[in-house]
Amino acid sequence: MKTLIIGPSWVGDMMMSQSLYRTLKAENPAVEIDVMAPAWCRPLLARMPEVNQALPMPLGHGSLAIGQRYQLGKQLRAEKYQHGIVLPNSFKSALVPFFANIPKRTGWRGEMRYGLLNDLRVLDKSAFPLMVQRYVALAYDKQKIQSALDIPQPILWPQLSVTQSEITETTHRFNLNSDRLTIGFCPGAEFGPAKRWPHYHYAELAKNLIEQGYQIALFGSAKDRQAGDDITHTLPTEMQAYCHNLAGSTELEQAVILIASCAAVISNDSGLMHIAAALNKPLIALYGPSSPDFTPPLSNDAKVIRLITGYHKVRKGDAQQGYHQSLIDIQPERVLNELNLLLASKGIK
Template structure:
């Protein structure tokens, strides 16, 4: 991503988070772009309590400020607290009038956001809302475009998958939580609910049928998640799966957001509707199968190679309605078999356990003979696979640990590159981004085989080849 040249030197930035889990996930790239543009700034995220825990592991956020209560009284109280904090700028990812009002009441000098919901006069930088067709379809670009139009960045990033930070640590904690609950791993997670009406919900009996079939193949326990209001629905899915021979538990309404994130991270596979659960599971890199019907998978769908969409392309979909006025054909025509086929394929592609943080990788290195290979792997090509296989053959008995390094010219983010490298059979483990840099500082330099210059040349040759083919 490129950044605009002359900008205000903000030191204390308030970011107003969106109010719903899915929107919060889709706006994470924008939050990280703000952090990359202002690496030394104190960035506070103002968030509603039900999404606040989502930012707990995010290195882009210096702190999270909960915004509780409703109405003008609550807005006034939080504005008073913010006024004392003396923020230089407020960047409003949320669209509501309330977000701009609070920033104005807090006397924050620079107030940046989309000009909508009647709040334009409260903003110092009122950004024009994009017209249909002006942006890539996925909703994450809506938030990023606001930063671009405000002059905070010059260009949008590549179409990289959205990932939550510290997913590996969340997975390990989730495994501990499952153990404490007496739930046997592996886990096949299911979220049969969805907010804002029933139109987005696939049939609960088909969730149970698909979950039981996949759990039987994987030797997994079916665990059903949902809100407290969805406990009866989730109980029906768990009971139906159990009747079909699967071990099943219903945890609907029994987890905090922090615990849910950990439990979701430890799942082997996730089956869901278009929901906040879908966004969290996908952002954790969990293999996720989502049934779409009333909503548009191209605008709010999950991202990355471990996400699959199952939908029936009927003439009325996506209708974006909360309740189906006819026969719910977009969902009733999706069979359990289709979901099972996608789930089975995804379970075979799951390489998350090969992606380690620096501490875990160091333990692996100290446990026995290893060879560390450092490079960019952007994009991963057959030449990379051949080179890693050559290194492995030259040192039989050594486990290959690959360090995927940050690179400002990369087409893909480090985590996306790590996921692709982890799929190679010759690779034992992968460490990505800042964790790769951290591991490099923990081991002797002589233990690392550096491929960065060779990777730069591979990339140069690839670009030259593409250009020659284009010009031919």
């Protein structure tokens, strides 16, 4: 069966969607899965063996462009897809499978998608509390799965693999010290400083880890570069050579490989956190206003630290530099202790 999936537009969501692809393959090994998503997703999709090909979505995240979506769907008719699954909840995301004349079009009800989707699911959020459960449920007949309790266990979590030769080549290219193990920091967050652990806490943790004999690699996009500089410049001058700010200097493909090279990762709630989880890295995930109750790191090697409960829709914290108080209150000593326990459980010293 040829299946077209309209994928998500965010790194974390794209990573969690792999659980759906893995489930489809487990249920029907002959299924051929194509994923339509923004072009930047290709490095992630290329590392998912369940995906036959990544089809670039040429239209921007907020663009309706019905005419262009019609032409895109019309071009796909020749592929003769038998099943389409739409993961975003928007009206526009359901247009391409409809215009492609895919006979079965599956997705959650979302915004005004009657007719566009003919295998429409009505979401009871309490029955599917996790995003990954909502994705995986779409792999099954809707009469079979009424809640997350009906999904066969265990859910197949995202898994990315990187070769040792890729790690050797890429760490050399970015001048990481081969004599020290690397701890990765992901200090950015898509929606601003309210979801970030303060840079001065990251710097204090980095200082302790460098004293223990590690080096630090800071990951993120170009807009996280300043957060990385703030961490590096807070360190004593003699330690700064062991803290590599790679934010904005790597392509996503390179970041995946470099994260795979790390002994462990410390991350805010971010897309890179989900990549680290899919690489099975020992991971400390730091949460503030956003909640791990919906999108936790999907890994047995992850430890979530959060001091508050519930979801708080906060774009900027009230504290200095926009940090949220609940993240300020997570002390570096606690993170270091949890990290050392994780490393010890993996035989890393």
